[in-house]
Amino acid sequence: MRIGELAARAGVSVRSLRYYEQRGLLSSTRTASGQRRYTEDDVDRVRFIQDLYAANLSSSTIADLMPCREAPSTHNSDATLERLARERERITAQIEDLLRARDTLDRMTAVARAYRESLAHQDAGAVPADAAVPAGAAVPAGR
The missing domain is CATH 1.10.1660.10 (Multidrug-efflux Transporter Regulator; Chain: A; Domain 2)
Structure with a gap:
């Protein structure tokens, strides 16, 4: 074809x-x-x-895995299983990194919302000292 x-x-x-x-x-x-x-x-x-x-998976990893499909054997099946396990561990680490990044964004969003709410309540241009900022969060500049 x-x-x-x-x-x-x-x-x-x-x-x-x-x-x-x-x-x-x-x-x-x-x-x-x-x-x-x-x-x-x-x-x-x-x-x-x-x-x-x-x-x-990358093209080079795929190339490494192709012998198991093309000419299956105990040896290349074992090698494929090991390679797939390593790739799974790599992806799991990436997922964990992404979850940490999302948690950081969630904290920063909470800080930004708290800061935005404090701006809505200010009278004369100064942010009240008791504006709610989540524990452990960075305080925006100017506070």
Whole structure:
């Protein structure tokens, strides 16, 4: 099948297929006129690649995992399981970092709201000393 048909059947762009080839994740044969030709198995291969990208894996990690799909063995299955476990740990660490960032934003939002409310209640331009600021939060400049 030609590149456009593979793209349509696998649900990806032609550009993605060319990228996969550049990264060594996909290969094709060429016709006499230089057009790429793919097999039926390539549809599943591209879908597998897409699943791995959806898991936030890099193209180099995906390339490392492909032997398990292409020629399963105890050795490469064990290597794949170890690699997937490491990738899961990496993603878990990213999630924890994002949760800390969200908590920081929540604290800063609380400070900003408290400051905004204190501005609404001020009479002569000075912020009251007893304006509510959450414990442990940074106090905005000018207070």
